[in-house]
Amino acid sequence: MFRHAILRLPGANYADGLTRVDLGVPSFELTLAQHAAYADALRDAGLALTVLPADPRHPDGTFVEDTAIVLAEGAILTRPGASSRLGEAEAIEPALRAFFPTLATIEAPGTVDGGDICEAGRHVFIGISARTNEHGARQLARWLQTRGYGASTVDIRGLDSILHLKSGIACLAGERLLLIPELAAHPAFAGHERVVVDAAEAYGANAVQVNDTVLLARGHPKLAANLRALGYRLRELDMSEFAKLDGGLSCLSLRF
Template sequence: MTNPATHFSHAISRRPGASATKGLRATDRGAPDLARMRSAHDAYIAALRSTGAKVTVLDAEEDFPDAMFVEDTALCLPDGAIMMRPGAASRMGEVAQMRPTLAALFNDLRDIGGPGHIEGGDILFTGREVLVGKSARTDAAGVAELRIILDEWGYSLRELQTPEGVLHFKTDCSLLDPETILSTRLLDTGGCFDGYRVLHLPEGEEAAANAIRFNDVVLLPDGFPKTAEMLTREGYDIRPIDNTDCALLDGGMSCLSLRFNI
């Protein structure tokens, strides 16, 4: 039986809009190149589809520059989908734009009603538990509301702390298989991955931490040769994807899709 945290029948992504060049970023390192971003997004979608999954690509949302980072809008699990409540005020409207799409796919659709906040980028589902890192975008009240829903569905939630200066919990980690997590040493220092095998990012390549295991491939940001060599040596089938422009907006591989089974 395949693990619902690594193997998926469906994914949803959203085309980067022209307004994406105005997206949020912790540090301004220059504007993304829209044409290159769209080309990289096409490669990302092709990689997902190459595994046999059905991938829905939604139209761009020009009113929401960060809308291509769809992962922050929802948590999709075998039992249903939970609409998030982003911690960035400019992103609140993205959830309403995604809701009709998920309502057509999931019989059980829940909402984080507030006043707390939580974003999908802070949630790592491993198949056996749900790890949630509090951050600048996810607070204790948001985690508490998510816990109520997950308790009803029978999932264990473990509340953790995203290191200061790290945007999202999954900025610094990703699930490679049900027992193995790719992580920066910084995030792993607190022992949040006790019980898992942890592969640390090679020094200087910490920005490659946000990868995704999608069926039998691992989508990895391009340009990190030591990480690519390590994962290949460990037996993973990696697909490097240009993440140059999304990285300027603090985005990564997982941010660009919602992944689920229906």
């Protein structure tokens, strides 16, 4: 059960953030509206929110998931893999210390983006990507072990379709995984029930289960119907302006 979440409002310079896609320039007004709807969905799922002000130093700062890994047993500040985002973990630290007085940190030369980290029960998948390197993965795995978690790595550097591991995977109820076709046959996931997302709806794989609700990006009818047939309660949210900067549902909050 999640009880809290930390979010950061998008700033007026949000459109200056990093992106690999060409989906157009985000509307700031619509970005704020979609962020507010996301916050409402978390509240309706039972979470108390800490909503931080926009940080004009970091256009990507609203994607707080990349700045820390948060478990019931503790939290660790990451070291984002894009140089322009290195200050974001330091900026989130005061808000995290209100809940976790003792914080571990990923140290150079390690890099870790939270978007590459997928928890599945007591096991954590760590994506090796353009943003998370082997040094960072080893540090994180050691820290996870001290908290009673196993860890394994999944190298996604050969997949041009996703930036982070969680761009193509979501864990629902501990054992069931949503997976894009490119990841569905990966041996790392062999022990889990797998739901393969249609290639045309790949963005929908970045879903988030928050207590008894699964948050799903609007516009993925096949996946929505499949999840409802499996018994999930869905909350579909417009995510168009975050998709323009490679962002998804999981990116916008730290949940614990």
